[in-house]
Every structure is written in structure tokens, then in C-alpha cells.
Amino acid sequence: MDFETRAARGGRDVPSASRPLTPPIYQTNVYVFEDMDTVESVWEGKTSGFVYGRYGTANHAMLEDLVAGLEGAEAAVACASGMGATTALLLGLFTAGDHIVSARDLYGSTTAFLDDEGRRLGIDTVFVDATDPALLLGALRPNTRAVFVESLSNPLLRMVDLETVAAPLAARGIDLIVDSSLASPAVMRPLEHGATIVMHSLTKFISGHGDVTGGIVLGSKATMDRVRAAMIRSGTNLGPFDAWLATRGARTLSVRVERQSANALALARFLEAHPAVERVYYPGLDSHPQRALAKRQMPGPSGAILSLDLRGGALAVERFMKRSRLMEFAPSFADVATTWTYPARTSHRRLSDETKREIGIGPGLIRVSVGLEKVEDLIGDMKEALA
Numbered sequence: 001m002d003f004e005t006r007a008a009r010g011g012r013d014v015p016s017a018s019r020p021l022t023p024p025i026y027q028t029n030v031y032v033f034e035d036m037d038t039v040e041s042v043w044e045g046k047t048s049g050f051v052y053g054r055y056g057t058a059n060h061a062m063l064e065d066l067v068a069g070l071e072g073a074e075a076a077v078a079c080a081s082g083m084g085a086t087t088a089l090l091l092g093l094f095t096a097g098d099h100i101v102s103a104r105d106l107y108g109s110t111t112a113f114l115d116d117e118g119r120r121l122g123i124d125t126v127f128v129d130a131t132d133p134a135l136l137l138g139a140l141r142p143n144t145r146a147v148f149v150e151s152l153s154n155p156l157l158r159m160v161d162l163e164t165v166a167a168p169l170a171a172r173g174i175d176l177i178v179d180s181s182l183a184s185p186a187v188m189r190p191l192e193h194g195a196t197i198v199m200h201s202l203t204k205f206i207s208g209h210g211d212v213t214g215g216i217v218l219g220s221k222a223t224m225d226r227v228r229a230a231m232i233r234s235g236t237n238l239g240p241f242d243a244w245l246a247t248r249g250a251r252t253l254s255v256r257v258e259r260q261s262a263n264a265l266a267l268a269r270f271l272e273a274h275p276a277v278e279r280v281y282y283p284g285l286d287s288h289p290q291r292a293l294a295k296r297q298m299p300g301p302s303g304a305i306l307s308l309d310l311r312g313g314a315l316a317v318e319r320f321m322k323r324s325r326l327m328e329f330a331p332s333f334a335d336v337a338t339t340w341t342y343p344a345r346t347s348h349r350r351l352s353d354e355t356k357r358e359i360g361i362g363p364g365l366i367r368v369s370v371g372l373e374k375v376e377d378l379i380g381d382m383k384e385a386l387a
């Protein structure tokens with residue numbers, strides 16, 4: 001073969017009698033076939049195999065298999081981001097004329113997406129205080145197809161009594177969709193409490209190292225087939241390297257979250273006793289208004305996220321930002337490093353001051369994502385920042 005051909009074709013298939021312990025990254029956007037029968041049977045899903053990058057690679061299949069195992073789901077669909085997962089869900093499962101009942105406490109972009117794009121597609125969403133099962137069930141209409149809630153809400157760590165609402169919803173054939181990004185399957189597994197669909201921003205705890213943007217939807221095989229078709233057609237697919245990174249991150253999820261939760265509980269107890277702090281929101285504290293529900297739905301660790309109201313409002317928040325050395329201001333969560341954010345100016349900035357007040361997001365509210373540092377160092381930094 002000539003030089004050009006050797007460059008284009010050489011080195012592709014190196015034989016090996018062994019296989020790598022860590023799966024490789026399938027950084028390819030298409031697969032090669034040897035005969036038409038295989039093309040047909042892989043395309044039709046009769047033989048396991050891969051076709052084209054947007055449809056998924058072995059890295060996607062490995063990630064989906066792993067996270068489905070963690071959540072106890074039959075099937076999963078990896079997506080480009082948490083919002084990509086919500087997009088695939090909406091496009092895959094809903095039709096113009098459908099109605100969704102959603103929690104008022106939702107990640108800001110999810111609320112905006114349902115309220116704006118969803119409504120323009122003819123899907124009507126009503127937002128209610130989902131901590132009250134009667135209010136949630138009272139909002140159902142004959143055309144309600146799903147209820148959409150967060151397992152632990154962002155940023156006030158509110159919860160929905162999944163078991164109480166699951167049975168009446170199931171009786172009416174209404175899906176219970178839970179965004180469990182803030183909890184992670186190491187803290188709560190909503191399918192065990194009656195949810196029918198779970199989604200995650202993989203960007204958060206499952207990948208866990210601040211280096212992936214991704215999402216995943218989980219549920220029954222039949223439902224995930226519809227979500228997968230929408231993901232493929234809308235192009236909300238994850239890249240293979242991100243799928244590989246998320247898989248690697250997920251392997252240490254339980255030890256990370258266990259340690260992060262222990263740090264968060266110690267920090268929450270310290271903050272609760274501090275005079276500069278008006279209130280602490282953490283489901284592991286006895287002062288959490290839904291503590292009994294938290295114990296039932298999250299019998300293990302209580303998670304790595306806590307929020308607090310600083311006395312002194314916005315001015316106190318600015319001083320806190322200048323004085324903290326260890327805790328970085330970063331508008332995300334779930335990293336191994338402790339970070340904090342200010343919902344009034346980040347995730348919930350779109351909301352009017354009145355709505356913010358109504359849902360409890362005050363000018364002194366900050367959300368902390370607790371990392372893996374030594375807890376004494378975190379408490380020391382917190383003391384300094386609050387002084």
C-alpha cells in the first residue's frame with residue numbers, strides 16, 4: 001500500500017488475547033458492518049450492537065447499564081445534559097393538549113422550559129406546592145399525563161411524599177417523574193417509592209468531579225424506548241468521552257456521598273448554632289420540617305447539599321464571599337471541592353422578588369455543596385467567613 005493508504009488505514013485492528021480492565025473510550029461516530037443481515041438486525045434492535053454516534057456507543061450502553069442498576073430501573077437513556085434529558089422526556093412522552101402538574105420548587109431552567117417551550121408545544125403545566133400531597137393531587141385534571149417533582153428540591157431541600165402520591169397517580173395511569181439530581185441514587189432511589197421515571201443531571205453527583213455535562217432518564221423499557229427515539233431525533237445525545245467520564249465517576253458515588261453527607265451534617269449542626277445564621281435547611285437535621293419523611297425516604301446519608309439564611313441579607317452574602325478562603329463560589333454543585341452559590345442571583349434570578357419571597361428564597365439565602373475536605377477545615381473556613 002502507498003504512503004497515503006498506510007496513513008489512512010494502518011493501525012486500526014491490533015490483535016490482543018487480553019482485554020483492558022477499564023473499558024476503552026469508543027471515540028467514534030460510526031460503526032463498521034461486515035454484512036447486510038447484521039446491518040438489518042442491529043438497526044432493528046434484534047442483535048446488540050451500535051450504528052452511529054448520535055444513537056449511542058458502547059460507552060453509553062455501559063453508563064446506562066450502571067446507573068439503571070443503581071436506581072433499580074429496567075432501562076436508561078443517556079443525554080447531553082440534565083436539560084437534554086428533560087427535553088427528550090418532554091418530546092418523547094407528551095403531546096399537545098397534555099397537562100403536567102409540577103412542583104413549584106424546581107430548578108429554574110426546568111420551570112422556564114416547561115413554562116415556555118412546553119407551553120408553545122401545547123403542553124400545559126401547573127406549578128403547585130408539592131410538599132402537600134393534597135394540593136398536588138388536587139391539581140390533577142382529566143388530561144394530566146405526569147407529575148414532575150424533585151426528590152430534594154433546589155435550593156430549599158424540600159421533599160415530596162412519593163409513596164402517598166404514587167398510588168393515586170398509578171390508579172389514573174399518570175407518570176410520577178422525579179428529578180433526583182440533588183439527592184443521587186446513593187441518597188434516595190425514587191423508583192423504590194413509587195416513581196415511574198427518574199432523571200438526573202449527570203453533571204452533578206453521578207459524575208461528581210466537575211468535569212462532565214450530561215443527563216440521564218430512567219424507567220421502564222417501553223417508556224425509555226420512546227425517550228430514546230426522541231433523544232436520537234432531537235440530537236440531545238451525550239459524547240462518548242463524557243459517557244466514559246460519568247461511568248468512571250459513578251464507581252465512587254457511594255463513598256463520595258457518604259463522606260460528603262457526614263461533612264454536611266457536621267457543618268449543618270455548626271451553622272445551626274451560629275449567631276450569624278438565621279436558619280439552616282438540611283434534611284439530616286431534626287429541625288427540618290419534613291424530618292420524619294426524610295428518615296423514611298432517605299434512610300442512609302442525607303446528602304451533600306445544605307442551604308442557610310445569613311442574617312444581614314445581600315450585604316452579609318457579599319462579605320461572606322470576600323472572607324471565605326476554602327469554599328469557592330460556583331453556580332453548580334456536587335464537586336469533590338466545597339462550593340457555594342447564591343440562588344437569588346443565579347438559578348432563580350428570573351423570578352420576581354415577590355415570587356422569590358413566596359417560595360422562600362430570601363436575600364440572605366446561600367446554598368452550599370459540601371465536598372470531601374477535612375470537616376475541621378470546612379468549619380474553620382465557615383467560622384472565618386461568618387465572623
Ligand SMILES: Cc1ncc(COP(=O)(O)O)c(C=O)c1O
Nearest residue numbers: 081082083107154181201203214
Ligand atoms: C435539579 C437540577 N435538575 C436539572 C439540572 C440541569 O442539569 P444540566 O445543567 O446538566 O443541564 C440542574 C442543573 O443545575 C439541576 O440542579
